[in-house]
Amino acid sequence: MRLIFLGWSGKDLGMLEVPEKLKEQGHEIVYWTGLSSELEVVRPKFPNTIFQSHLDASFAIPPKELADNDFLPPGQDLLNKLSETESLVLTMMNKRFEHLSVSERKNFYYHLIQYWNGVLEKFQPDALVFPVDPHTVYDFVAYGLAKLAGIKTINFMLTRISDRILLMSDFKTGNPDLRRAMENNQKKNFSITDLSKDLQDYYNNQIKHKTKLFLADIKYQKKQYTFLNVFKIKLLAFLGMIRRRTWLRDISAFFKNRIGDTPQKEYSRHQIDPDWSKKYIYVALNYQPEATSSPLGGIFVDQLLMLEVLAASLPNDWHLYVKEHPLQWQIRGHSYSHYRYPGYYTEISKLKNTYLVPLSANTYDLIDNAQAVACVNGTAGWEAILRSKPSLVFGYSWYRNCPGVFEIDGAASCKKAMEKIKSGILKNSHQDIINYLAAFEKVSIRAYTDEYLREAVKISISESVQNYVEAISAVLWAQSNRKE
Template sequence: MKIFLIWPAGDPHMGTLISELEKGGLDVVYWVCQPGTEKYAPEKTVVHSYVDAMFGLPAKGVDVSEFPPPSAEILNKFHRAESVILTMMNRTVAGLGTDERKHLYYAMLGYWFGVFEKYKPDAVIFPISPHFAYDYVIYELARFLGVKTMAFYDTLIPGRALLYGGDILDGSKDLLEAFNKNKKQKFSVHDLAKDIREYYEPRIGESYNSVPSAIMEQKRNYSFFHRIFLEPKIKQSIRDLSFFYKAPRYIWNVCWQKKWDLFKFPVVFVRRLFFSNLKKEYKAFETRPDLNKKFVYFPLHVQPECTTCPEGGVFVNQILTLETISAALPSDWVIYVKEHPIQWIRFGIDYSDDRYRGYYEKMASIPKVRILPINTNSYELIRRSEAVVTVAGSAAWESVLLLKPAVIFGYPWFQHCPGMLKADGVESCRKALEKIVSGFSVSRQEIINYLKSYEEASIPAFIDHSAGRGSSLSREESMKNVARTVLKELKIKN
């Protein structure tokens, strides 16, 4: 059985994954990889740098003269995907105009359609939900051509992932099937696996206020100290002592060969000091919350990220989401909005395609919307709110664990959890909020049954290294479990 492996991880255990897949009888005919990991590729595998793939460049050795541009018939069948892909390009080709993005998309579609026709895979394997434009093109083409797709999803419990064995917006079929089987059971907390119990029990206490591990991880990763001293290439150069001649060479390169960089940092400093930026604009509209009012809590998503594109559908546009909530909200309620604490740390405070000039001003102008200081306690907002409303954020999950209902516009991995109400427009949002006003609630028993179902459906694995911290699972074990899951899903005995 031939597979495409769209797995660009700079991980020495990629060799373990590929070896296990081959032992199981799979032929990795095409691999989109991280530069530097090509040595793990089987001899006849076509190797394609993900960096080249992101910019529409072909794999080395592939004759693109065989691949014609996409026809009008194909483009018309991909009109929904086109909108998603053009938005995804905010991540990789920010600032590129619409026509230029379209041309890049057409080039990607033509190339990958040709690759599918030439190599004829039986399945395409992704590590996570595709969200870098090129991989989403591959995903949509695979589904159009009837090729099996598989992706994995790191959940909020360390060392546990879910398999998405079809439409990524449907989530995990295994989790849904397990919950349908278990929803009328009488499981107790003591029936849950130790790691799930240790995750769950602290979160239902009234005093729980811990910063989520994923946020702590990203704060570390994007800190000045980490970027300077813990970046893998710099750590390696310190270990082999090459740092002491590379650093002066780099400084010389910046100060002499690229003279313009001499002015870059002072210009950026002055611009941020005296001119408008995201942080200043946000602060201009923020207001302290009145927790005695009736309100829904809408925490903004980090963008660009897969939780809104593709998992948010059309509600990748969070202003549209807020306008929808505002139109559906009871007259005496307000919407408390708070920026994600990682947004500025990860992407900076300069304006961008996702956070453009006037972004927060537009939000603040929406009736009933109140922008809160970024350091406002999220757990207190969840506890004091009438409901959490989000596209597909983890705040909805935290909310239902506290038996507080949540309204979701997107397709998070926990979308079928009891307490989640789905909205896709003003009318459905209004009905969801009316249901909450009428006393809709979720029981502790329902949540425990869902967690037990999650235990049964989840895989002992982690895709991103951060998702494995706090777990006793090794990276090698994780990769072997991923391979076993792939083989099982493809019904190959190993």
């Protein structure tokens, strides 16, 4: 089958071996984007493959083989069919194209549609393969076009349970094998000893000992933003602005941020200490920009919209306690952004019975004393389930089908969920969690995904490669049989 790999890199993790082994099985790799330095290593093994660096793809710079392409611009019919993709992409551009106006973003989006629609028509792939959920603009445009054309998409969703990931063909519909496995487990009572050792260890740490989920990606980011590393970053930035001769403008902006208003100052003006005697929903905001909210949050990439839905659905005597993500300011610094703009926290504080709580407030105290936890496809929702608390999940989380999770798409579904939670009849048991983990074990894949998760992986690189190859091959084999 003809395959396109997008954003597929990770030489030290064995990722480059996956397309190689699929090629050995008879599949044709027609197009591949990834890190430029790594693609140069594998290029001799794929003489008929079009290679494009991830950076070039991000800025719509075509590879030399397609530099003089005659791909046609998109028309009204195609753009209308991709309206949801367009809406998500325009927000997704906040990460790398924050400086572009709306009109500039739309024009850039049209160019991406033109190019990737042309690529799909020219190469006629049977499947597009992504290492994670597409979220870097160009890959999401290709994903949307593939969905529209009926081309198979294969991507892998992080779960942060041990070293396990889930294969998805559509992040909106989730993993159908997981749903079927759960249905088969409904009348069964698995014990912890029925689980594999890595899941037994995970369960015992989280349920019995209530160990804090110190996520590898947060740990990695905190290492990246130690005092020494931040000093190095600031020094390089200072040298850069001298070289660019923009030091006067940049220093002025620096002092404006220090002396003027900042996200931290605005937040602190509205924060209060939580009153544990109140009934409340704990809301954990996601770090942005990141794939967990864009695209996996759907329309709730606007977390203020999530809060408005929750506030409109709250019982009269309940509160919302909202806490910012611990990395939001550590990475983004003192500057406002398109995700945390001036007045953002003020707007939150104006919502009915809604209060910002200090970042120093203990997350697990907030979960344990809450009536429920709400988030946009976040880890806090899964932590709530592990601690026997209902979870209100906005967007497309991997654990959406777990008992105790309410999938929220608007005020109507949120009010129904609140009524059930208020009644007190909903309790997810430890048996529910064990049964869910048994289903999860059956369909999940153990594999390396990114450098920052390396220490969480307990298998060899060769095993990881083989697991990827077997998972992708199974999807392609099933698709081939359906075509026949």
